[in-house]
Amino acid sequence: MKKAIFASMLAAAAIAAAPYSAAAQAAAQPAAGGQAAAGGQAAAGGQVQLSPPEFDAYNKVTTAADPAGKAAAAEAFLQQFPQSSVKSAVLQQLAVAYYSQQNWAKAADAADRLLQADPNSIQGLFIATSAAKTQGDQSSDAAARQSAYDKAAGYATRGLAATKPAAMDQGQWDTVTKQLAPIFYSAIGIDALGKKDYPAAISAYTSELKAVPEDQTKQPGPILQDTYYLGTAYYQSTPPDYLSCTFYATRAVTYAPDQFKAQFQPVATYCYKKYHGGDDGYDAVKTAAAASVSMPDTLKTSIKPAPTPADQATQVLASDKQDDPTLAKTNLADRMFVIQNGTADQAEQEFTPIKGKEARLSGVVVSIDGTDLKLAVTDDAKAANPKTADVEVTLKEAPKTTPAVDATVDVVGTFDSYTQQPLLVKMTGGEIQAKAPARTAPARRATPTRRR
Structure with a gap:
């Protein structure tokens, strides 16, 4: 009696060329279970009885030597025997054949047809997830990309919740689901990242890293890329977790191929400086990131955070008082930093x-409306995009020639009042000066590093 195995995990097709090939190959191993037999009577031992023509057509599917031949044989079988008792098995092999060819549109269609016949199919959910995610990766249209990621995440969520088929051995089920879990978590992570749902992205990517042997997290490929994405999710969270961003971005840099290190390093460096205030001590992060896939608690205690703006304001005020107890000679940058970041008393x-005192200062024009002139004076205000006004000058009269926005002007005016948040120092009796006299700034001791 002729027999053909049809219950299998991804049908023993060669799919090593596709993403996560190790997981896909593990999922492709045959499972014990039902068989198809040719003949006119019900077969014993859990076999499914097929008529000779149906069996021959099915046998062409299972014995096809290459993915293209298997796909053609499967499509022919499904057209000839649309209600076959082995329909799910053939759809499974069809989906695998298209997956092997990286024909993502047809793989997605075949997987969807398989899931209509068997909604719990882990094979169908794996291929549907992979195909949709790859289509998203390859799309240049933001809306289409996110739509594809949404589909991938939906299939992935179902994949994580799938239950073992009765005919499958528990050990094989455990092996396959362990191999496929990282792929499902990756799809959920990229979808959440695109939606700016950073807590969900962090949860998915963290679960992905926990679901694989540590050696796999060091190899170039999707898992290492997702390690970098995990770092960016921490960076973009509210509030940002700069130390976690530093750790995971640094780990990605450590094991990335040379051509990607330059792309990953700026995020790691930026997050470290935002957390620590400088680049000293970064070698400790690199050592820890190379040694562990998860950030060790010791890093949180060994790398000290930079002083907060409020802490810096206290330090700046103390230094200013040491230079001049009356604070009459404090430079404007220090003065405005303390006004913005200190307590109301500070x-x-x-x-x-300086209240009621006349002064001359230089700033970049943010806006001007008649006698109302708004300037960006501090470095932070000038560097903002768009520039923000931190000094407002009420001019004595509207200028005959209105200065252009972004032009640098000198003004003389009298300090009148201020608000702390957002910082805005107000001056009255202002006049725009033609040209500031040349002068040399006096040397001054360094002030504490300020967070930008």
Whole structure:
């Protein structure tokens, strides 16, 4: 009696060329279970009885030597025997054949047809997830890309919740689901990242890293890329977790191929400086990131965070008082930093010595409307995009020639009042000066590093 195995995990097709090939190959191993037999009576031992023509057509599917031949044989079988008792098995092999050819549109269609016949098919959910995610990766249209990721995440969520078929051995089921879990988590992670749902992205990517042997997290490929994405998710969270961003981005840099290191390093460096305030001590992060897939608690205690703006304001005010107890000679940058970031009392201490005093300052025009001139004076205000006004000058009269936005002007005016948040120092009796006299800034001791 002729027999053909049809219950299998991804049908023993060669799919090593596709993403996550190791997982796909593991999923392709045959499972014990039902068989198809030719003949006119029900077969014993859990076999499915097929008529000779149906059996011959099915046998062409299972014995096809290459994916293209298997796909053609499967499509022919499904057209000839649309209600066959082995329909799910043939659809499974069809989906695998298209997956092997990286024909993602047809793989997605075949997987969807398989899931209509067997909604719990882990094979169908794996291929549907992979095909949709790859289509998203390859799309240049943002809306189409996110739509594909949404589909992939939906299939992936179902894949993680799938239950073992009765005919499958528990050990094989455990092996396959362990291999496929990282792929499902990866699809959920990229979908959440695109939606700016950073907690969900962090959860998915963290689960992905926990689901694989540590050696696999060091190899170039999707898992290492997702390690970098995990770092960016921490960076974009509210509030940002700069230390976690530093760790995972650094781990990605450590094991990435040379051509990708330059792309990953800026995020790691930026997050470290935002957390620590400088680049000293970064070697400790690199050592820890190379040694572990998860950030060790010791890193949280060994790498000290930079002082907060409030802490820095206290330090700046103390230094200013040491230079001049009256604060009359404090430079404008220090004064405005303390006004913005200090307590109400500290801000008042810095503003009182200049209130009602005339001064000359230089700034970039943010806007001008008649006698209302708004300037960006501090480095932070000038560097903002768009520039923000931190000084407002009420001019004595509207200028005959209105300065252009982004032009640098010198003004003379009298300090009148201020608000702390957002910072805005107000001056009255202002006049735009034709040209500032040349002058040399006095040397001054360094102030604490300020967070930008």
